[in-house]
Structure formats: structure tokens, C-alpha cells
Amino acid sequence: MIPLQSNSETPFPSIIADLLGLDASEPAVLIVLSVVAAGVIATVLLTMTAVLGIWGKRKITAAFTDRIAVNRHGPYGLLIIPADAVRLLSKELIVPSEVDRPAWDLAPLIIASSALLGFAVIPFGHGLQLADPEIGLAYVFAVASIASLGLLMAGYASNNKFSFLGGLRAVAQNLAYEIPLVITGASVVIFAGSLRMSTIVEVQQQTLVSLGGIAIPSWFAFVNPFAFALFLIANLAEVGRNPFDIPEAPTEIVAGYQTEYSSVYFVLIYLGEFIHIFLGGAIIATIFLGGASGPVLPGVVWFFIKMISVYLFTQWARSAVPRVRVDQLIQIGWKGMLVLSFANLVLTAVIVGVAAA
Amino acid sequence: MSLEEPDDPLATRDVGVTEEGVDYDALADLLGDTVIDRESHVNAEGFVVRPDEVQDALFALRDEAGFDHCACVTAQDYDDRYESIYHLRKYDDPTQEVSVVVPSPKSDPVSQTAEPVYRTADWHEREAYDLVGIDYEGHPDMRRILLPETWQGHPLSQDFSGEEPQVVTLREHANPLADDKRSEDDPDTMFINIGPHHPATHGVLHVETVLDGEQIAHVEPDIGYLHRCEEQMCQQGTYRHQIMPYPDRWDYVSAGILNEWAYARAAEDLADIEVPEYAQVIRTMSAEMSRIAAHMLALGTFALDVFGDFTAVFQYAFRDREVVQDLLEDLTGQRLMFNYLRLGGVAWDLPEPREEFFEKTRDFLDDMPEKLKEYHNLVTSNEIFQMRCVDTGILPPEEAKQYGATGPVARGSGIDYDLRRDDPYGYYSELDWDVVTEDGCDNYARVLCRMQEVEQSARIIEQCVDLLEDWPEDERDIQANVPRTLRPDPDTEIYRAVEAAKGELGIYIRSDGTDKPARFKIRSPCFSNLQTLPVMSEGEFVPDMIASLGSLDIVLGEVDR
CATH class of the missing domain: 1.10.645.10 (Cytochrome-c3 Hydrogenase, chain B)
Incomplete structure (x- = not known):
């Protein structure tokens, strides 16, 4: 069996190289294999988005709201996925007059790609990790927040006042919640002593306590549940789901920054949103839930279970929780979350420092 | 509350209140010369008031007799006159009713507005103007309310002909986007049309909104999109x-x-x-x-x-x-x-x-x-x-x-x-x-x-x-x-x-x-x-x-x- 972690800087391409009997230390080979590996990961993610975004979301929401949802297209309505794909892609791309191009065209690309880029350093388990750089966690946060730029561009370039309001709201929200998100992530780094994703996962494999013969691993969600809760909430705001779906707020500002997008651009924005949710789930799984570890089932399955659980959580919140108001959102962010996350960071640093001493 | 009672204006608003209901003679005395005639409606007595003394009569009825609820303003067109009826009643006891009937001449249908007395008369009088054609003098905003601004004629008046087509070119319709309606003294505001097609307006309501940032500086509902006669x-x-x-x-x-x-x-x-x-x-x-x-x-x-x-x-x-x-x-x-x-x-x-x-x-x-x-x-x-x-x-x-x-x-x-x-x-x-x-x-x-x-x-x-x-x-x-x-x-x-x-x-x-x-x-x-x-x-x-x-x-x- 392939070990959960590998020591390579580029684990997944190296595995492919081993399988094909090629030498991964050769730069040209590494580049080609990296592209192939990235293609594999991206395909898995896009398939996941198609299933969970088009079909799963409907079924989940329906379950929450006493409905049945799609059931006429193939078994369990699964054929809605190709049907919807064709429908969305074959719609006319309407470009409103006086939109600010090319900013208007670039925005959906930025939103979708920034989320995808984050997955480059996510360890899915068994070495299924494109790259494992020293600064893994910092890299994920950095590329994920590029999406804010896309949202602002979309809102500003659309020449629509609802889009404009939505874009401003999106940026205000991302600013207010990205800082607590990163600060809380930093508290994990203090525990783990490293920004490298594989190290963070490894540290969590030690046994925290043994309860009646069952070893509870030291997942950071168990070690520091407070930080876990903070991160979950900040993540909800980061991906813009209830109670923090202010940037879109359908009943207030129509659809926010995405009001004027149709057809392929709309698909890209939606894709970006879903992949962002999955990325949030992947980060949480990696730094709080022990990454790809778990009993019986293979690690990679556990990783996807954890990731999809976070997705389910966002859908649950969406179905059951009212939306906060925009000023309340900012207040919660700057006056509540920021203070709490700094308190958490300082406390963690002190505890870790004392323990080390 | 009990401490304030002596100053409570409600205490004096009992002209015409008796055990058996409203004493209309007492109300007639209260209104005095403004009343030129009396009518009897099934639900209440109606006092006919001169069109230029509407506010006097209504103020008296509101402040002295306690009719604090202007339920409705009905306008209609007779052969010889236009007429506006203000249906008044009391929030404390809606069985106490009175109607104020205001005739206005056919040639010049102008009547004093009741808007300063009852704010609700604002829209009711606009509707009366729109559908029947009575002009309310002193009204702060005498515009059509249900029909488009460009509508020709008043459909519930007798001289309106439904046979004639409404010929209005597109050019004559107001373009809601043309005029940004920012207030002059505050250029930071933004005008935004919420509706008539919007997820939260519960139908075809158009809310003209002026925003100051995310806050609402001014809001005005615009109705009439679902008017079906x-x-x-x-x-x-x-x-x-x-x-x-x-x-x-x-x-x-x-x-x-x-x-x-x-x-x-x-x-x-x-x-x-x-x-x-x-x-x-x-x-x-x-x-x-x-x-x-x-x-x-x-x-x-x-x-x-x-x-x-x-x-x-x-x-x-x-x-x-x-x-x-x-x-x-x-x-x-x-x-x-x-x-x-x-x-x-x-x-x-x-x-x-x-x-x-x-x-x-x-x-x-x-x-x-x-x-x-x-x-x-x-x-x-x-x-x-x-x-x-x-x-x-x-x-x-x-x-x-x-x-x-x-x-x-x-x-x-x-x-x-x-x-x-x-x-x-x-x-x-x-x-x-x-x-x-x-x-x-x-x-x-x-x-x-x-x-x-x-x-x-x-x-x-x-x-x-x-x-x-x-x-x-x-x-x-x-x-x-x-x-x-x-x-x-x-x-x-x-x-x-x-x-x-x-x-x-x-x-x-x-x-x-x-x-x-x-x-x-x-x-x-x-x-x-x-x-x-x-x-x-x-x-x-x-x-x-x-x-x-x-x-x-x-x-x-x-x-x-």
C-alpha cells in the first residue's frame, strides 16, 4: 500500500513517474507529468462540482425542505447533470451594453481559477498531492483570496447598480472574514510548527487520548475546538453562504455581482463558487480533521467524506439560517471574529510555548 | 400614561358621541357653516361641504369629534357634478361613521385636498384624480397613480370614451433611467429601481429608491402595474x-x-x-x-x-x-x-x-x-x-x-x-x-x-x-x-x-x-x-x-x- 504521506516536493507527479518508470528528477519530465497530474485532479474536482452542484445541491435542499426534487431524468434524476450542462452552455451569452471589457470577461475566469489553483497543495492522501511546498497553507489562503478581485471586477464592470452593490459587499465581506480565517489558520501553524500541508496532517496522526481502547487522534478540531468553530464560521462567510450570503442576497440586490452574467460566464462563476466551497472543505479537512486519515476506508475516501461534510454543512446553513444584515455582518467580522481569532492565536502561542518549555 | 391623561387631546374628542351611536346633529353644529346640505347613506350620515372648506370640516371632525380614521376616498361623476366622499370612522369604535361629501362643479372639478388632515388621502386623492378626474388643490404630488403618466382621459368619468385608442408613442413615456434623481445637495446618493421585476417585491411593485451607501435616503412605491379595472x-x-x-x-x-x-x-x-x-x-x-x-x-x-x-x-x-x-x-x-x-x-x-x-x-x-x-x-x-x-x-x-x-x-x-x-x-x-x-x-x-x-x-x-x-x-x-x-x-x-x-x-x-x-x-x-x-x-x-x-x-x- 502506498504510504499516506511521501517525502517528495511533488508527490503526485512522482508517483506517476514511478508507475511509468520515468525519472522525475528530470525537469522536462516533471513538467509534463505535473500537467498530467493537475489534469487528473481538475477532472475529479469538476466532476464533483457537476454531481454535487447540479444534482446533489437540488437533492440536499429538497431533503431539507420536504420536497423530492429532480427525479424524472434517469435514475434518481442523475441525467439532469448532462441535461443541465447542455442547457447552461447553449444559452445565449448576453453582453450588456457599456460593460467594461475585458474586465467583465476576465472576472468569471479569475473567480473559477483562483479556487482551482488552491487545490495544487491539498493532500488528498496516499501522495495524491500535486505539490507540497514549504509555504503550503500560506499559498492556499493567498490564491483563494484572489477571488475577491474577481468579484470586485465583476461587480464594477457590469454597469449595473445591483452588481455594483454586490461587488462592494463581496469585497467588504471578504476583507472582514479573511483576516480571522488566516489568523485562525495561523494558530494551527503554531501547533504544527510548519506551513507544509503534509507536516500539518502528520502532526495530527498522534494519539490525543485513549478512550476505552479507542485512540482519539490529535486532530486540531479536537485539540482546539474553539479555533475549529471560528474557522467554520469564517469559512461560511468566505464562501458566501447563509447567514453570510450578503454579496448575492437574491431578495435584496437580485444576484449581486453576477446579475449580468449569463451562459458560459454564469457557469464559470457558479463553478468558481462551488469549487470555493470544496476548497474551504479541503482546507478544513486538512488542517482540522486530520487530512486523509480514518479507520477502515482508504484515506482518500475519508478525505472526500470530510470535504463533502463541510459542503453539507454550508447547504444546511443555507436552508435553515436567516441572513444577517450587511452592517451586522461587518460588525460580527471586525468586532467579534477578529478579536476572538487574535485571542485564540495568542492563547495558542502561550500554551504551545509553555508546553515546549 | 395615566399621568398624561389631562393633556390627552383624545379626552376632548367626543363631540357627537352618545350611547346610541353618533349624534349627527351635534356634528352638524360642530361643522357649522361649512355644511351646505345633509345626505343619508345607509352606513352613516353624509355632510355636504363646500369644496374650498374641506380641510376645515375634516380638521374639526378629526380633532373635536375624534374621527381619526379616513378609511377611504370615493370619487364619482354625476350628470351635473363631480363628488368626493371621505368615509371617516374611529379606530376606537368603527361603528361610529360619518361621510363628508364634497361636490365640485362639472366645468372646473377642483376640490381642496385632505392630505394635511389625513396623510392617507395622498394616494386616495391621486387615485381619484387618475380615474375620475377631480383635481385636488394643494395636494403635494398630484400625479396619476394607477395608470401610466401618458394616459389620456380619466376612465371612470362620464365623458371618457373607451372606443378611442390610447395613442402614445414610446418617446412620450418617461424613461426611468434617464433621470438619475440624485438629490442636489448630496451627490453621493444613488438612485436605484427596485422592481417592477425584482425577487422581493411580491409581484409587480416598483420601488423608486435613493440610496446613500447601503442606507435608504428616500423611497417611493410606484404602483399600478397590475391595475385590471x-x-x-x-x-x-x-x-x-x-x-x-x-x-x-x-x-x-x-x-x-x-x-x-x-x-x-x-x-x-x-x-x-x-x-x-x-x-x-x-x-x-x-x-x-x-x-x-x-x-x-x-x-x-x-x-x-x-x-x-x-x-x-x-x-x-x-x-x-x-x-x-x-x-x-x-x-x-x-x-x-x-x-x-x-x-x-x-x-x-x-x-x-x-x-x-x-x-x-x-x-x-x-x-x-x-x-x-x-x-x-x-x-x-x-x-x-x-x-x-x-x-x-x-x-x-x-x-x-x-x-x-x-x-x-x-x-x-x-x-x-x-x-x-x-x-x-x-x-x-x-x-x-x-x-x-x-x-x-x-x-x-x-x-x-x-x-x-x-x-x-x-x-x-x-x-x-x-x-x-x-x-x-x-x-x-x-x-x-x-x-x-x-x-x-x-x-x-x-x-x-x-x-x-x-x-x-x-x-x-x-x-x-x-x-x-x-x-x-x-x-x-x-x-x-x-x-x-x-x-x-x-x-x-x-x-x-x-x-x-x-x-x-x-x-x-x-x-x-
């Missing part, structure tokens, strides 16, 4: 059968029977028809079923506005509304456009087998407390929901009265006004139930009010079912003896209202001796309630305005008629 259509139908289907289409979200009752009550009082007691009980029961269905929808859509999506609460509310909808379908044969009431009774008796219907109804009532608890768990006790709704959309009681707010909107502002109790009709006075009021004056109070009203409606239905179950079989008269063609005496006028789902739904009818009404005027509760939107939302955030709009629970079919 309901008044005119009712004037073209015969009393006996042809009018009854229309009320279902005013407040069309399953409050149909309540609306039908408004017409039935006005027409029955006009033609002196006694309704058999058995039919009254059935009416009461079915009307309360309609109210539950309407309030469930109000709760669901309000949750939609605050939660932000078609979430669990919306679906649950619709699921529960479906049960009562099924009951109504069993009873009337229809789900929305019931057309169940008839002048003098109802269309048919309870469905056979009766036991099954009673059992279904009882099951529904038995499940009700459990369901309401679920809503309280999910909605009203949710902290974020409270954060959003408590102390937003404030409507002080005095403002509410000025705007003629009624129904849950008024009761959510602590105004104890419910026509089912205060101006009894049907079988309500025989039953044991309470009027719900909440003192919060905010969005939260209005929602709570509706949820508690559902409980009260369930109580009423339960008692009606008990009564109907034990009703002797040979006394089940569902219909009084009403002539096939109804011709009320010429020149009788009546204004009668019932407590519909949204508030006081009133009908004014003037007969001219034919089998069709000469003037049929609908006093829609939503029309008056919607006027309070600027009071509620100016200075607050966009989401608060959306929540206030949801808590007003308007149905555009009733606003625009």
Missing part, C-alpha cells in the same frame, strides 16, 4: 351573480372568501337581505380558513425575504397552507378563485359525507399547535431573525393611524382595531376569540401578530365546526330568499367593510335603481398599508426595507385592483 368591471356586472367572482381576484393569495364577504356584506346591507344563521356559520368558518391560508403565505414569503432564499420555512409554510387549501377545495370546489359566497348565503352546503369533512378539519386543527411551535422554534426564536426584525421597520401608532393602516400592520403597532369584533358581522360576536395586538411596532411584531392570529382563527374554526356538527338537519338553510334580479332603491349609498386578511376591506356602492351598481369603489387595505413603507424604511438599510415590505404583506392584485 376591477371597479369598472364590477360596475358592469349585475348585483346578484356577476360581481361575486371578482373579489377573489383582488387579494388572490387564497384570501378569496374574505374578499367575497366584503362585497356580500355591502350588497346585503344595501338590499336589506337577511342571511340565515347556518350560512353565517359556514361563512365564518370558511373565511377563517382563508385567513389561515393567507397568513401562512405571508409568513412563508416574509421568511423568504429575511432568510434570503426558498428555504425550509417557506416550504413548511406552504406545506401547511396546502392542508387548509385542501379543506377549502373540498368545501368550495376551487383552490383559489372560490366564488363560494352568494348574496343571502353560500353556494352550497358542506360536502358530503359531512363527518369526513369535520374529521379532516379537526385533524388540521389538532396539528396546528405543533406546527406553530415549529415555526416559533425555526423563525421567531432564531437569534439572527430577531436581530434582523426587532426594532426595524418602526411604524409608530400615530403614523399608522394617519396612513389608515389596518389589519395586522395596525395591530402590530398596538392599535386595537379589528372589524370582526368592533363592527360585528357574520357569527363572530357569538364566538369566543381574542383580538391580537403587539406593541413592538416593528417587523417582528407584525409577524408575531400574524402567527397569533392563525391560532385565533383556529379557535374560531373549531367552534364553528362544533356548531355545524350539531346543527339540526331541517334547519340547514344555506340561502335566503333573494329576488332573481336585484334592484336596490335609486340613490342609496353604502360603505361597508370586513376584516380581510390584510385589514379593512371596504366596498362603497351607489345604486341608481338598475341591476348594476352606478359606482363601485374598493377600499383595499394593502393600498393604505403600502403608503407606510417610507415611514418604516427611510434611514434604514436596504435589507430592512425588503423586510418591511414583506411584513406589510401586500398583494399587488389588491393594491392595484
Whole structure:
């Protein structure tokens, strides 16, 4: 069996190289294999988005709201996925007059790609990790927040006042919640002593306590549940789901920054949103839930279970929780979350420092 | 409160109040020279007032005699004159009514505005100007309200010809985007059209909004997109059968029977028809079923506005509304456009087998407390929901009265006004139930009010079912003896209202001796309630305005008629 972690800087391409009997230390080979590996990961993610975004979301929401949802297209309505794909892609791309191009065209690309880029350093388990750089966690946060730029561009370039309001709201929200998100992530780094994703996962494999013969691993969600809760909430705001779906707020500002997008651009924005949710789930799984570890089932399955659980959580919140108001959102962010996350960071640093001493 | 009582102006507002009702002679003395004639309407005396002394008369009636509720302004066109009627009543006791009749000459139909006395007259007079063509002098904003600005002529006036085409080129229509309407002294504001196509306007409502950042600097509802000439259509139908289907289409979200009752009550009082007691009980029961269905929808859509999506609460509310909808379908044969009431009774008796219907109804009532608890768990006790709704959309009681707010909107502002109790009709006075009021004056109070009203409606239905179950079989008269063609005496006028789902739904009818009404005027509760939107939302955030709009629970079919 392939070990959960590998020591390579580029684990997944190296595995492919081993399988094909090629030498991964050769730069040209590494580049080609990296592209192939990235293609594999991206395909898995896009398939996941198609299933969970088009079909799963409907079924989940329906379950929450006493409905049945799609059931006429193939078994369990699964054929809605190709049907919807064709429908969305074959719609006319309407470009409103006086939109600010090319900013208007670039925005959906930025939103979708920034989320995808984050997955480059996510360890899915068994070495299924494109790259494992020293600064893994910092890299994920950095590329994920590029999406804010896309949202602002979309809102500003659309020449629509609802889009404009939505874009401003999106940026205000991302600013207010990205800082607590990163600060809380930093508290994990203090525990783990490293920004490298594989190290963070490894540290969590030690046994925290043994309860009646069952070893509870030291997942950071168990070690520091407070930080876990903070991160979950900040993540909800980061991906813009209830109670923090202010940037879109359908009943207030129509659809926010995405009001004027149709057809392929709309698909890209939606894709970006879903992949962002999955990325949030992947980060949480990696730094709080022990990454790809778990009993019986293979690690990679556990990783996807954890990731999809976070997705389910966002859908649950969406179905059951009212939306906060925009000023309340900012207040919660700057006056509540920021203070709490700094308190958490300082406390963690002190505890870790004392323990080390 | 008791300390302030000596200064309370209400203490002196009792001119004309006697044990038996209003003493109109005392009111005539109060009005003095402004009165030039007196008329007798079925519901109240009418004082004819000179068109340039309207405000004097109304101020006197409001401040001295306590008529603080301008229910409706009816305008009509006679052969020799135009006429505006102000239907006044009291929030404390709506059976005390008086009409102020203002004739204005045919050649120059100008009349003094009542807007400074009753703010609600603003929209009512605009409607009168729009449809009938009376010009109100001193009105702050004399524009058309229901028809487009470019409309030619006044469709309810006698010289209007429906034959001539309305030729208006596209160029003449105002372009809502052309003029950005920023206020001159504050260039930082932004004008935005919320609606007529917007996810949160509950139909085709257009809210012209000026934003200062995210805050609302100015808001003005623009209505008329769903105007379907309901008044005119009712004037073209015969009393006996042809009018009854229309009320279902005013407040069309399953409050149909309540609306039908408004017409039935006005027409029955006009033609002196006694309704058999058995039919009254059935009416009461079915009307309360309609109210539950309407309030469930109000709760669901309000949750939609605050939660932000078609979430669990919306679906649950619709699921529960479906049960009562099924009951109504069993009873009337229809789900929305019931057309169940008839002048003098109802269309048919309870469905056979009766036991099954009673059992279904009882099951529904038995499940009700459990369901309401679920809503309280999910909605009203949710902290974020409270954060959003408590102390937003404030409507002080005095403002509410000025705007003629009624129904849950008024009761959510602590105004104890419910026509089912205060101006009894049907079988309500025989039953044991309470009027719900909440003192919060905010969005939260209005929602709570509706949820508690559902409980009260369930109580009423339960008692009606008990009564109907034990009703002797040979006394089940569902219909009084009403002539096939109804011709009320010429020149009788009546204004009668019932407590519909949204508030006081009133009908004014003037007969001219034919089998069709000469003037049929609908006093829609939503029309008056919607006027309070600027009071509620100016200075607050966009989401608060959306929540206030949801808590007003308007149905555009009733606003625009």
C-alpha cells in the first residue's frame, strides 16, 4: 500500500513517474507529468462540482425542505447533470451594453481559477498531492483570496447598480472574514510548527487520548475546538453562504455581482463558487480533521467524506439560517471574529510555548 | 400614561358621541357653516361641504369629534357634478361613521385636498384624480397613480370614451433611467429601481429608491402595474351573480372568501337581505380558513425575504397552507378563485359525507399547535431573525393611524382595531376569540401578530365546526330568499367593510335603481398599508426595507385592483 504521506516536493507527479518508470528528477519530465497530474485532479474536482452542484445541491435542499426534487431524468434524476450542462452552455451569452471589457470577461475566469489553483497543495492522501511546498497553507489562503478581485471586477464592470452593490459587499465581506480565517489558520501553524500541508496532517496522526481502547487522534478540531468553530464560521462567510450570503442576497440586490452574467460566464462563476466551497472543505479537512486519515476506508475516501461534510454543512446553513444584515455582518467580522481569532492565536502561542518549555 | 391623561387631546374628542351611536346633529353644529346640505347613506350620515372648506370640516371632525380614521376616498361623476366622499370612522369604535361629501362643479372639478388632515388621502386623492378626474388643490404630488403618466382621459368619468385608442408613442413615456434623481445637495446618493421585476417585491411593485451607501435616503412605491379595472368591471356586472367572482381576484393569495364577504356584506346591507344563521356559520368558518391560508403565505414569503432564499420555512409554510387549501377545495370546489359566497348565503352546503369533512378539519386543527411551535422554534426564536426584525421597520401608532393602516400592520403597532369584533358581522360576536395586538411596532411584531392570529382563527374554526356538527338537519338553510334580479332603491349609498386578511376591506356602492351598481369603489387595505413603507424604511438599510415590505404583506392584485 502506498504510504499516506511521501517525502517528495511533488508527490503526485512522482508517483506517476514511478508507475511509468520515468525519472522525475528530470525537469522536462516533471513538467509534463505535473500537467498530467493537475489534469487528473481538475477532472475529479469538476466532476464533483457537476454531481454535487447540479444534482446533489437540488437533492440536499429538497431533503431539507420536504420536497423530492429532480427525479424524472434517469435514475434518481442523475441525467439532469448532462441535461443541465447542455442547457447552461447553449444559452445565449448576453453582453450588456457599456460593460467594461475585458474586465467583465476576465472576472468569471479569475473567480473559477483562483479556487482551482488552491487545490495544487491539498493532500488528498496516499501522495495524491500535486505539490507540497514549504509555504503550503500560506499559498492556499493567498490564491483563494484572489477571488475577491474577481468579484470586485465583476461587480464594477457590469454597469449595473445591483452588481455594483454586490461587488462592494463581496469585497467588504471578504476583507472582514479573511483576516480571522488566516489568523485562525495561523494558530494551527503554531501547533504544527510548519506551513507544509503534509507536516500539518502528520502532526495530527498522534494519539490525543485513549478512550476505552479507542485512540482519539490529535486532530486540531479536537485539540482546539474553539479555533475549529471560528474557522467554520469564517469559512461560511468566505464562501458566501447563509447567514453570510450578503454579496448575492437574491431578495435584496437580485444576484449581486453576477446579475449580468449569463451562459458560459454564469457557469464559470457558479463553478468558481462551488469549487470555493470544496476548497474551504479541503482546507478544513486538512488542517482540522486530520487530512486523509480514518479507520477502515482508504484515506482518500475519508478525505472526500470530510470535504463533502463541510459542503453539507454550508447547504444546511443555507436552508435553515436567516441572513444577517450587511452592517451586522461587518460588525460580527471586525468586532467579534477578529478579536476572538487574535485571542485564540495568542492563547495558542502561550500554551504551545509553555508546553515546549 | 395615566399621568398624561389631562393633556390627552383624545379626552376632548367626543363631540357627537352618545350611547346610541353618533349624534349627527351635534356634528352638524360642530361643522357649522361649512355644511351646505345633509345626505343619508345607509352606513352613516353624509355632510355636504363646500369644496374650498374641506380641510376645515375634516380638521374639526378629526380633532373635536375624534374621527381619526379616513378609511377611504370615493370619487364619482354625476350628470351635473363631480363628488368626493371621505368615509371617516374611529379606530376606537368603527361603528361610529360619518361621510363628508364634497361636490365640485362639472366645468372646473377642483376640490381642496385632505392630505394635511389625513396623510392617507395622498394616494386616495391621486387615485381619484387618475380615474375620475377631480383635481385636488394643494395636494403635494398630484400625479396619476394607477395608470401610466401618458394616459389620456380619466376612465371612470362620464365623458371618457373607451372606443378611442390610447395613442402614445414610446418617446412620450418617461424613461426611468434617464433621470438619475440624485438629490442636489448630496451627490453621493444613488438612485436605484427596485422592481417592477425584482425577487422581493411580491409581484409587480416598483420601488423608486435613493440610496446613500447601503442606507435608504428616500423611497417611493410606484404602483399600478397590475391595475385590471376591477371597479369598472364590477360596475358592469349585475348585483346578484356577476360581481361575486371578482373579489377573489383582488387579494388572490387564497384570501378569496374574505374578499367575497366584503362585497356580500355591502350588497346585503344595501338590499336589506337577511342571511340565515347556518350560512353565517359556514361563512365564518370558511373565511377563517382563508385567513389561515393567507397568513401562512405571508409568513412563508416574509421568511423568504429575511432568510434570503426558498428555504425550509417557506416550504413548511406552504406545506401547511396546502392542508387548509385542501379543506377549502373540498368545501368550495376551487383552490383559489372560490366564488363560494352568494348574496343571502353560500353556494352550497358542506360536502358530503359531512363527518369526513369535520374529521379532516379537526385533524388540521389538532396539528396546528405543533406546527406553530415549529415555526416559533425555526423563525421567531432564531437569534439572527430577531436581530434582523426587532426594532426595524418602526411604524409608530400615530403614523399608522394617519396612513389608515389596518389589519395586522395596525395591530402590530398596538392599535386595537379589528372589524370582526368592533363592527360585528357574520357569527363572530357569538364566538369566543381574542383580538391580537403587539406593541413592538416593528417587523417582528407584525409577524408575531400574524402567527397569533392563525391560532385565533383556529379557535374560531373549531367552534364553528362544533356548531355545524350539531346543527339540526331541517334547519340547514344555506340561502335566503333573494329576488332573481336585484334592484336596490335609486340613490342609496353604502360603505361597508370586513376584516380581510390584510385589514379593512371596504366596498362603497351607489345604486341608481338598475341591476348594476352606478359606482363601485374598493377600499383595499394593502393600498393604505403600502403608503407606510417610507415611514418604516427611510434611514434604514436596504435589507430592512425588503423586510418591511414583506411584513406589510401586500398583494399587488389588491393594491392595484
